[in-house]
Amino acid sequence: MVEPVPSTRFTLGNNRAERVSILGIAPGRQFVFRGPREVADQCGAAFGVDLPASPCRANRQDGRAALRLGPDEWLLIALPDDAVLASLRHSLSRFAHALVDVSSSDAVFEIRGPSTALLLNAAIPLDLSPKTFPVDACTRTILAKVGVLLWRTEQECFRLQVARSFAAYVHDVLAEAAWGLPDA
Amino acid sequence: MLLIRCPYCETARPEVEFRHGGEALMERPRDPSRASDAEWIDYLYMRRNPKGPHAERWRHVHGCGRFFNCLRDTVSDRIVVTWRAGEPVPEVTDGDGA
Ligand SMILES: [Zn+2]
Numbered sequence: 001m002v003e004p005v006p007s008t009r010f011t012l013g014n015n016r017a018e019r020v021s022i023l024g025i026a027p028g029r030q031f032v033f034r035g036p037r038e039v040a041d042q043c044g045a046a047f048g049v050d051l052p053a054s055p056c057r058a059n060r061q062d063g064r065a066a067l068r069l070g071p072d073e074w075l076l077i078a079l080p081d082d083a084v085l086a087s088l089r090h091s092l093s094r095f096a097h098a099l100v101d102v103s104s105s106d107a108v109f110e111i112r113g114p115s116t117a118l119l120l121n122a123a124i125p126l127d128l129s130p131k132t133f134p135v136d137a138c139t140r141t142i143l144a145k146v147g148v149l150l151w152r153t154e155q156e157c158f159r160l161q162v163a164r165s166f167a168a169y170v171h172d173v174l175a176e177a178a179w180g181l182p183d184a
Numbered sequence: 185m186l187l188i189r190c191p192y193c194e195t196a197r198p199e200v201e202f203r204h205g206g207e208a209l210m211e212r213p214r215d216p217s218r219a220s221d222a223e224w225i226d227y228l229y230m231r232r233n234p235k236g237p238h239a240e241r242w243r244h245v246h247g248c249g250r251f252f253n254c255l256r257d258t259v260s261d262r263i264v265v266t267w268r269a270g271e272p273v274p275e276v277t278d279g280d281g282a
Contacts, residue, residue, distance in 0.1 A: 055194050056194075070192065070249050070250060071192050071248065071250060073249070125198040126198060132195065140246060140248070141198075141246060141247065142200050142201055142246045
């Protein structure tokens, strides 16, 4: 397993009167599940979180989450010490599906504060208003020049994942954009 | 920037998330071993390149990853309507699309 991204390297801390913070956090255990709806239901039952039927939505329960990324594609997120993979494999062994451990793939940032959506919109041309991108909306999109996974976990908090080699780039783009936030 | 409605994500999304995928509705010869050279050439290389409404394949490459179909006006760049791959061409009413 690859060394985790050191959190401190990517911690900007609170800046500009605590309007936003960018914090590197542990990615946890992550799996991509791909399969038809019937098998997704089996997977949800074994995972303890229903795999969402609506596009670009996340379900959460007891430290686990299931994000729908495409018509037959879900990202399953569990806590770092969660040994759920073995039981998932066992429950799904009779069904045609793909289940891949991607825990070491991405660096994860938690971006928090009242200006978070405004900050992200410096590099993400997506409508992040609470009406079109409410809590538990999630999607892959583009941040500046790289593909990222964005998930609104709270009204003023987003979880942002990016391939590990782009982590420093994404952090620096956001940190620079934070200097341009308007005075409150 | 264009807003394009992804028929799988069911929302209008920024143009930079997409890639163009060439002309849509190209039908592969139904019995390939019996197709003549002329039919293959037609299928592989010949495209309409019209001035006006054009059925195209697009891919939501930085989103759900899916290919879908799109009717775009090549003069105004207006996206008239988008629909899922394999589904019939939707009836176009004014104000559809992105
Ligand atoms: Zn899509």
